[in-house]
Amino acid sequence: MLVLSRQIGESIIIDDDIKVQVLQVNGDTVKIGIEAPRKKTIYREELYLEIQAENKHAGSADTEDLKDFSEKLKSKKSEKTTPAEVVED
Amino acid sequence: MSYKKKTVLGEIEYNDNNIIELPKSIPGFDDVEKAIWFSSPEFDPVKWLIIDDEKGSALPLLDPFMVVDDYAADIPDQIVELLEIKSQDEVAVMCIANPRKGEAPTVNLRAPIVINAKERKAAQIILDDESLSVRYEWEPEEEKAEVC
Numbered sequence A: 001m002l003v004l005s006r007q008i009g010e011s012i013i014i015d016d017d018i019k020v021q022v023l024q025v026n027g028d029t030v031k032i033g034i035e036a037p038r039k040k041t042i043y044r045e046e047l048y049l050e051i052q053a054e055n056k057h058a059g060s061a062d063t064e065d066l067k068d069f070s071e072k073l074k075s076k077k078s079e080k081t082t083p084a085e086v087v088e089d
Numbered sequence B: 001m002s003y004k005k006k007t008v009l010g011e012i013e014y015n016d017n018n019i020i021e022l023p024k025s026i027p028g029f030d031d032v033e034k035a036i037w038f039s040s041p042e043f044d045p046v047k048w049l050i051i052d053d054e055k056g057s058a059l060p061l062l063d064p065f066m067v068v069d070d071y072a073a074d075i076p077d078q079i080v081e082l083l084e085i086k087s088q089d090e091v092a093v094m095c096i097a098n099p100r101k102g103e104a105p106t107v108n109l110r111a112p113i114v115i116n117a118k119e120r121k122a123a124q125i126i127l128d129d130e131s132l133s134v135r136y137e138w139e140p141e142e143e144k145a146e147v148c
Helices: A045-060 A064-077 B077-082
Strands: A011-014 A018-026 A029-035 B002-007 B010-015 B019-021 B034-038 B047-051 B058-062 B091-100 B103-116 B121-124
Touching (some): A045 B058, A045 B091, A045 B103, A064 B091, B010 B034, B019 B121
Antiparallel strands (some): A018 A029, B047 B058, B103 B121
16 A cells, blocks of 8 residues: 655645546645546545445345345235346246 | 356346347456346345456346436436437336345445446446435335225
8 A cells, every 4th residue: 555645735646537536634734636537536545445345245145034125025016017128938 | 048157146048139238347346247137026026237357246236216206317418329329219227226234225326337238238327316315215115004
């Protein structure tokens, strides 16, 4: 890990096109400004990690509970239209 | 051409039409570039995105409108480009359901899977809307008694 010290208003440049600037420091909180091309996705780490953990759990979870869930959805949806198949078999 | 794969749901059979390309890996399944669209009557209306990893992880997907009345996913331009989306008609937005032992599954409304059905490409997006839950608990409405 690269560790740099920066003062308020100073920036770092990553990969020529990403600029990270320290805007404000207030006690434990640092306000950061990021300028990056639109195709770069930027998330708070905790949200990303939460979604990663959810995905992993969902991908290998016990499917028995899901059958019951499917049944409930099915009975609810019988009044409404069923979604079209996304990909044909 | 028909193929077989061992998955957490057991062995499944699929063909070329079921193969979904993942141009951007799904968080938690780094470097996996391929998935399989799978559906089975026993889980209907839940569908599956089988990840082409060693154990065949299976993500249960459902139409978010099955659990909420109002849902909007703004698909970022870079995802439109990445999935080669040309028209709204070819896009499906599905949410991952998360089965929980002894409890009702939760639904991830915050990070749906966007699928271009025509090009067979999919990606997971994270929506900016902080009111959308990663673990939305859905409870079926109580049966309403018919009023005569």
